[in-house]
Amino acid sequence: MGEIDTIAAIATPLGTGGIGIVRISGPDAFATAERIVHLAKGRRVSSLAGYTCAYGLAADQEGPIDEVIVTAFRGPHSYTGEDIVEISAHGGVYLMDRLLNACCKNGARPALAGEFTKRAFLNGKLDLTQAEAVIDLISAHGGQAARAALSARGGALYRCVGEIADRLTYFAAHLSAWIDYPEEEIEAVDPNALQCDLAKCLQTLDSLAGSYETGRLVREGIETVIVGRPNVGKSSLMNLMTGVKRSIVSDIPGTTRDLVSDTVLCGGFVFHLTDTAGIRKPDDPIEQEGVGLALEQIERAQLVLAVFDGSEPLTGDDRRVMEACRGLNALALVNKADLTQVLDAQAFASDFKRVLLISAHDTNIIKPLTEALTEMVGLGAFDSSAAIVANTRQRAAVMAAAGELREAVEALENGVSYDAVAVCIERALDALLELTGKRASQAVVDSVFSRFCVGK
Numbered sequence: 001m002g003e004i005d006t007i008a009a010i011a012t013p014l015g016t017g018g019i020g021i022v023r024i025s026g027p028d029a030f031a032t033a034e035r036i037v038h039l040a041k042g043r044r045v046s047s048l049a050g051y052t053c054a055y056g057l058a059a060d061q062e063g064p065i066d067e068v069i070v071t072a073f074r075g076p077h078s079y080t081g082e083d084i085v086e087i088s089a090h091g092g093v094y095l096m097d098r099l100l101n102a103c104c105k106n107g108a109r110p111a112l113a114g115e116f117t118k119r120a121f122l123n124g125k126l127d128l129t130q131a132e133a134v135i136d137l138i139s140a141h142g143g144q145a146a147r148a149a150l151s152a153r154g155g156a157l158y159r160c161v162g163e164i165a166d167r168l169t170y171f172a173a174h175l176s177a178w179i180d181y182p183e184e185e186i187e188a189v190d191p192n193a194l195q196c197d198l199a200k201c202l203q204t205l206d207s208l209a210g211s212y213e214t215g216r217l218v219r220e221g222i223e224t225v226i227v228g229r230p231n232v233g234k235s236s237l238m239n240l241m242t243g244v245k246r247s248i249v250s251d252i253p254g255t256t257r258d259l260v261s262d263t264v265l266c267g268g269f270v271f272h273l274t275d276t277a278g279i280r281k282p283d284d285p286i287e288q289e290g291v292g293l294a295l296e297q298i299e300r301a302q303l304v305l306a307v308f309d310g311s312e313p314l315t316g317d318d319r320r321v322m323e324a325c326r327g328l329n330a331l332a333l334v335n336k337a338d339l340t341q342v343l344d345a346q347a348f349a350s351d352f353k354r355v356l357l358i359s360a361h362d363t364n365i366i367k368p369l370t371e372a373l374t375e376m377v378g379l380g381a382f383d384s385s386a387a388i389v390a391n392t393r394q395r396a397a398v399m400a401a402a403g404e405l406r407e408a409v410e411a412l413e414n415g416v417s418y419d420a421v422a423v424c425i426e427r428a429l430d431a432l433l434e435l436t437g438k439r440a441s442q443a444v445v446d447s448v449f450s451r452f453c454v455g456k
């Protein structure tokens, strides 16, 4: 390991903004900032106490750059655990670039992607799951994903895994003491109790591994397609949900021909909506292509919203839509609730998981619709404060640990030697410590931080 040096980066997005921040971290952070920023009233950057800020003028050898605010953090009480100075200037590509250059001529070097957070990890400020949560926080598109990432940043997964790791450490220690020092007065290992304890850990790991799919839906959003025969109100529903005039609406059947897509937030969850052409035996080749695209979307979607017109009897085209939805995750929306209803909800019972009466002209339906949508994709009871597995690295580690514990439980069941059980427990422990980074290889750590952006 070489000497720890001082790094600097632009921490705010590159563009025009009210304020832009250059962040400096490392042993020379204060000395570097002092050479660039001249504080008002004769104060010195190097004399600033932690968690204080001061007004000044930043300059390089060319002359003044901008008026700035300097914020001081004294290690270990900072994001990275090192000394940090943040210089906030007016946000602008030129100003930020020039400030960063000034830092790099005065004792700092440009930070690599993720290097601030990597230093925070190396200084014990966060574990690998918390570091990964920082990426998820930055890239969250909806409230639920952001809350889940914040829970992980706060250590939800870290604590859950840590508890299991602590118990496994205890079991492993007890087993090896029992095996290695049979003549000492060590409490006998009770195979039934151990099997039961391991099974409990295994159960927690299995449910954690299962949480990956839920987390993915929350992070990435749900591919949702709106289908139905012409004129039932698909585009009206699209516009109601997006809150803008996204699709053309008219009383002429066959208005929508192409796919129209947009992303909406419902209950803090992200839904990628696609409005489609009305499904019918088309009159012309262009419409025919639109119908083909609609049918393809049904196959691809994670959630199908099938719209019907409640004021009219079911037609052959309606039945074709029902058939296309059979066996899929589909919700029947009986539209035009404001008109006299002739459809019987029973008609949809066999092909759809749920039926909802709506009017695409009424914003009051958004609430019950949101509830139905989230329930349809299994997010009705989503708890954003619970520990979840947030990426494939985490899932692989959890599954590896679970696999080892399964083997340990089986070994106990079959009366195999305690040696074999101890080996499995040790391996499970390795997988969990790699997950949190307590015992992770350089390659694992590097690959986690390679996903970060510069300045984070």
Ligand SMILES: Nc1nc2c(c(=O)[nH]1)N(C=O)[C@@H](CNc1ccc(C(=O)N[C@@H](CCC(=O)O)C(=O)O)cc1)CN2
Residues within 6 Å of the ligand: 073, 076, 077, 078, 079, 086, 125
């Ligand atoms: N200006 C600014 N805002 C920011 C950050 C930053 O680095 N700078 N962050 C960067 O991502 C996030 C906040 N993360 C931070 C985490 C810990 C500490 C910190 O000083 N920790 C100390 C003290 C904690 C305490 O008082 O309890 C410590 O850990 O000892 C600072 C920022 C978001 N907002």
Ligand SMILES: Nc1nc2c(ncn2[C@@H]2O[C@H](COP(=O)(O)OP(=O)(O)OP(=O)(O)O)[C@@H](O)[C@H]2O)c(=O)[nH]1
Residues within 6 Å of the ligand: 228, 229, 230, 231, 232, 233, 234, 235, 236, 237, 248, 249, 250, 251, 252, 253, 254, 255, 256, 257, 276, 277, 278, 279, 335, 336, 337, 338, 339, 358, 359, 360, 361, 362
């Ligand atoms: N009364 C009433 N009319 C509605 C409702 N929803 C939609 N409409 C009307 O139904 C007609 C068709 O609406 P669209 O949203 O264009 O229907 P579509 O399913 O997208 O039709 P295509 O694009 O042709 O497949 C329009 O005149 C809408 O104003 C509703 O809830 N109540």
Ligand SMILES: [Mg+2]
Residues within 6 Å of the ligand: 234, 235, 236, 247, 248, 249, 255, 256, 276, 278
């Ligand atoms: Mg339409």
